[in-house]
Amino acid sequence: MVKNIRLINPNMVRVDGYFYSFNEETDVMIQKADDGTLAFAYPLDTTISSEINSIEHDGESFWTMEDISGTPSAGFKIRRWVIENFVMVLQATFTFASDSNDTFESDAFTVEHYEGTLTSGAVENTTTFNVSFDTDVFALLTPGTKMFIGPSSKVGFVGEEESVTVNSTGAGNQVTVSSPLSQGYVSGDKVVFTKNLWFFSQNFQTTLGVGALYKASALDGSILSRTQGGAFIDIEATTYHELDSFTGSLATNNKPYLVFIRTTNLLFVDVLNSNLPIELSALQNNLSADTTEVFPVFDMGIEGETIFRLQQKFNINGQESTETTFNYQLATFVPFPTAISLTATPAILPADSGASTSEIVATVTDQYILPFVTSPASTIQFSTSGGGTGSGLSDTGQIALDGNGQATVTYTTGNTAGLVTISATVTIA
Amino acid sequence: MPLNVRLQDANFSKGPDAGFFYSCDFSNQRLIRVQGDGTFAGGFPVSRSTFRNPITELHFDGTFFWTLEDLPSDLGIVVKRWRLFPFPTAVFPAVVPFEFRWFDELTLINGPNMRWSSNAFAIEHYHLEFDGTFPAGVNTIRLNDSANVSPGTKLYLGPSTFGGVVDNEEEIIVLGVNTITHDITFGKSGGLENSYGSTDPITLHKSIYIFNNNSFGGDDNGNGALVNFAYPAKTQNFSDIGGKYGGVTAADFHESLLSWVKAFQILEILITNPTFDLSASQESNLVEDDKNTLITVFDMISDLDNLQYLKLQDRETTEALATGALTTTTFATFNFQSQPTPSFVNSVAMEFEPNRFLLPFPDSNTMNITTHVRDQFNFPVFNKTVQWSAQINALSDAGTIGTLNPDQAVTNTSGIAETVYTPSATPNDIILDITADVL
Numbered sequence: 012m013v014k015n016i017r018l019i020n021p022n023m024v025r026v027d028g029y030f031y032s033f034n035e036e037t038d039v040m041i042q043k044a045d046d047g048t049l050a051f052a053y054p055l056d057t058t059i060s061s062e063i064n065s066i067e068h069d070g071e072s073f074w075t076m077e078d079i080s081g082t083p084s085a086g087f088k089i090r091r092w093v094i095e096n097f098v099m100v101l102q103a104t105f106t107f108a109s110d111s112n113d114t115f116e117s118d119a120f121t122v123e124h125y126e127g128t129l130t131s132g133a134v135e136n137t138t139t140f141n142v143s144f145d146t147d148v149f150a151l152l153t154p155g156t157k158m159f160i161g162p163s164s165k166v167g168f169v170g171e172e173e174s175v176t177v178n179s180t181g182a183g184n185q186v187t188v189s190s191p192l193s194q195g196y197v198s199g200d201k202v203v204f205t206k207n208l209w210f211f212s213q214n215f216q217t218t219l220g221v222g223a224l225y226k227a228s229a230l231d232g233s234i235l236s237r238t239q240g241g242a243f244i245d246i247e248a249t250t251y252h253e254l255d256s257f258t259g260s261l262a263t264n265n266k267p268y269l270v271f272i273r274t275t276n277l278l279f280v281d282v283l284n285s286n287l288p289i290e291l292s293a294l295q296n297n298l299s300a301d302t303t304e305v306f307p308v309f310d311m312g313i314e315g316e317t318i319f320r321l322q323q324k325f326n327i328n329g330q331e332s333t334e335t336t337f338n339y340q341l342a343t344f345v346p347f348p349t350a351i352s353l354t355a356t357p358a359i360l361p362a363d364s365g366a367s368t369s370e371i372v373a374t375v376t377d378q379y380i381l382p383f384v385t386s387p388a389s390t391i392q393f394s395t396s397g398g399g400t401g402s403g404l405s406d407t408g409q410i411a412l413d414g415n416g417q418a419t420v421t422y423t424t425g426n427t428a429g430l431v432t433i434s435a436t437v438t439i440a
Numbered sequence: 441m442p443l444n445v446r447l448q449d450a451n452f453s454k455g456p457d458a459g460f461f462y463s464c465d466f467s468n469q470r471l472i473r474v475q476g477d478g479t480f481a482g483g484f485p486v487s488r489s490t491f492r493n494p495i496t497e498l499h500f501d502g503t504f505f506w507t508l509e510d511l512p513s514d515l516g517i518v519v520k521r522w523r524l525f526p527f528p529t530a531v532f533p534a535v536v537p538f539e540f541r542w543f544d545e546l547t548l549i550n551g552p553n554m555r556w557s558s559n560a561f562a563i564e565h566y567h568l569e570f571d572g573t574f575p576a577g578v579n580t581i582r583l584n585d586s587a588n589v590s591p592g593t594k595l596y597l598g599p600s601t602f603g604g605v606v607d608n609e610e611e612i613i614v615l616g617v618n619t620i621t622h623d624i625t626f627g628k629s630g631g632l633e634n635s636y637g638s639t640d641p642i643t644l645h646k647s648i649y650i651f652n653n654n655s656f657g658g659d660d661n662g663n664g665a666l667v668n669f670a671y672p673a674k675t676q677n678f679s680d681i682g683g684k685y686g687g688v689t690a691a692d693f694h695e696s697l698l699s700w701v702k703a704f705q706i707l708e709i710l711i712t713n714p715t716f717d718l719s720a721s722q723e724s725n726l727v728e729d730d731k732n733t734l735i736t737v738f739d740m741i742s743d744l745d746n747l748q749y750l751k752l753q754d755r756e757t758t759e760a761l762a763t764g765a766l767t768t769t770t771f772a773t774f775n776f777q778s779q780p781t782p783s784f785v786n787s788v789a790m791e792f793e794p795n796r797f798l799l800p801f802p803d804s805n806t807m808n809i810t811t812h813v814r815d816q817f818n819f820p821v822f823n824k825t826v827q828w829s830a831q832i833n834a835l836s837d838a839g840t841i842g843t844l845n846p847d848q849a850v851t852n853t854s855g856i857a858e859t860v861y862t863p864s865a866t867p868n869d870i871i872l873d874i875t876a877d878v879l
Contacts, residue, residue: 013835017732018732019732027789027791027812028790029787029789037687037704037734038662038683038686039703039704041704042818043731044787044788044789045789046731047731048731048787049723049787050787050814050818051705051721051723051787051814051818052704052705053721054683054684054702054705054707056682056683057663057682057683058683058686096717097707097718097720097721097818098682098683314791314792315791315795316794317792317796317797327835327871328835328836328871336730336732341796341797343796343797345797347797
């Protein structure tokens with residue numbers, strides 16, 4: 012049994028150690044601890060009639076997606092909410108109703124948002140400050156962009172937060188906002204801003220069942236782009252995440268991604284590239300033990316490098332279970348070895364007592380099907396059986412994997428003909 | 441929940457006799473009085489009106505009982521004011537009540553633009569006291585507070601503790617108020633009918649709050665509205681629309697604090713706040729042991745002088761202190777569960793950094809564990825000792841648990857306590873359950 016957060020609705024987001032989920036029957040957003048204990052509930056100031064398909068959190072606001080009606084192809088609504096005085100207060104509703112241009116049908120959306128820090132203290136009653144982001148997204152801070160600052164660490168303002176509107180930007184990552192700050196902040200305090208909404212649709216415009224990824228403005232909900240693609244069909248779980256899990260030569264993969272689950276793969280779209288390439292794919296274990304059934308993932312949350320997949324069916328160490336409630340199964344962005352391939356060249360040798368050799372190459376790959384590379388380097392150890400007297404490997408100790416996740420040894424023949432088995436075990440550094 | 445008041449009807453209140461609970465018995469058309477253990481201690485048949493439907497809520501303002509019921513044929517709702525009758529007066533002293541007499545009502549009829557659907561209401565009322573001893577015949581008395589008193593306000597005086605007129609009651613209508621001395625004058629012919637001792641009680645009621653499940657546009661959209669009617673004028677003072685007012689099943693009023701149950705929470709508003717922002721919200725143990733199913737509160741008492749709410753329920757979830765195991769018990773009757781208002785630890789959540797996965801095992805890597813401790817108001821709890829423990833999950837391969845250092849720490853002002861997990865030297869992949877308990 013996998014019972015942890017025990018949600019009754021297939022929507023979830025994780026923020027600061029708690030799980031949040033919307034429930035349309037009681038019209039509240041519930042806040043739960045890891046074991047499903049109800050920590051708190053926030054009444055919605057505007058009631059909802061349909062089940063929420065997906066939730067996102069952009070650092071300030073909660074965002075929800077719900078169908079307009081009982082007919083999914085009729086379209087959906089994306090809403091933005093904030094917590095004010097213990098109540099979820101609706102800030103905006105963007106309705107994507109099917110029309111002559113688009114047949115909207117979606118179960119998954121996310122909010123493109125970026126988190127950075129103040130690099131100079133933003134003083135109360137001023138309009139200018141400087142910011143820094145892990146990724147170079149400063150150019151996205153166009154006039155009109157909403158930015159959320161805080162919580163403040165400045166004495167006298169500790170814990171205070173506020174929302175501002177960007178008026179202009181300047182050299183040195185300087186931001187000028189449209190109205191003076193009401194609170195004071197210090198360097199290092201958090202800033203976040205939201206740029207676009209991304210949602211998956213079963214349909215591209217009015218062409219049904221072909222899959223599409225739509226981009227819409229987070230300010231007004233206007234559609235900014237439509238991209239057709241079979242990879243975008245049947246998507247139920249997605250989120251936005253700035254990946255920071257790769258090291259060494261693979262560190263170029265560390266950047267913001269639209270992350271979504273397509274069957275058993277976590278796919279990563281670089282939305283800062285106008286071609287929207289899928290740049291990474293990570294295998295997930297939402298699969299039955301006999302590998303014949305893919306277990307649906309209904310929503311997903313992120314905490315650091317941990318992924319929380321919201322599921323009803325689970326396979327943990329080969330033990331399957333089905334729950335009546337929705338619970339999470341963990342996964343990680345951190346690369347870990349999932350496969351070792353061994354090649355022997357040549358693969359067949361005469362039993363000539365050391366006269367012949369074969370080059371044995373081990374290639375270790377991770378869940379991204381990328382070479383498993385760590386810093387410091389992880390090691391691999393080869394072993395062999397069979398081959399008779401005199402057979403053996405050139406190195407049976409721990410051998411460092413190279414930048415391609417590979418290590419090579421030489422097998423030397425013995426005097427006994429027969430099957431030789433060579434094994435390898437990875438030890439992660 | 442131990443069975444306590446064991447009521448057949450889903451309404452209750454306190455009343456004129458301390459230590460007893462009262463409930464409207466629809467089947468027998470009476471108000472019953474029970475002890476805290478459910479022992480029947482008297483019944484008062486209704487007079488001058490009847491219950492046409494089961495009473496959904498019952499309140500007591502210090503003098504009068506108030507009931508809420510649906511009108512027949514989906515006509516709307518009605519709030520009725522009742523009193524145990526007769527009560528001792530100067531004219532008829534030493535009487536005891538034998539009936540539950542109707543005095544007045546506010547009837548709200550469904551119309552083309554407004555539909556009433558309510559399970560909760562509250563009476564804005566205040567408890568005052570005499571500030572000094574006042575003999576019969578005077579036309580001026582001094583109160584301990586006059587903030588809610590103005591010319592025209594009707595005050596209900598007593599029961600008196602003054603020798604010779606003990607338990608007598610009467611009512612007066614205020615003519616003038618001195619807001620500094622809290623002296624009030626009234627125009628009663630012959631002055632006070634009874635003498636009163638210092639701190640003898642005085643009550644007044646000012647308005648009725650109705651939680652309507654429909655918005656004021658009349659749609660049955662569940663958005664809800666809080667509607668206030670002046671009383672006894674019965675004119676609508678104001679309304680506020682919002683989801684926090686929809687689906688409310690219980691409410692009560694205590695010293696300017698309007699409280700109600702919405703889903704899993706008890707919400708509060710200070711009615712002196714014109715913005716209707718909540719002043720507090722507390723998670724109120726209204727979840728079954730499946731950690732999902734809502735437990736309905738049918739009526740509530742704001743017993744805030746005793747730092748608690750009393751919630752009338754037919755189910756209750758309790759936690760075994762030793763194990764933390766939850767058990768939900770369902771009862772054939774309605775009983776109350778206490779919800780304390782002083783802060784207590786209500787939830788514990790953990791964050792793991794850098795990752796819930798430690799790669800590799802073993803390694804010099806460590807995992808920082810941040811534990812958040814919050815109370816029922818969702819506020820951080822300071823200075824609580826958190827103890828961490830770890831065990832191998834049942835679905836895990838065999839392995840060796842690492843260490844948690846420290847294994848105990850005290851929460852800071854942000855309600856946070858931290859520890860570090862270091863994996864064992866055994867190179868096995870294991871699934872580990874790390875638990876934080878607040879001591």
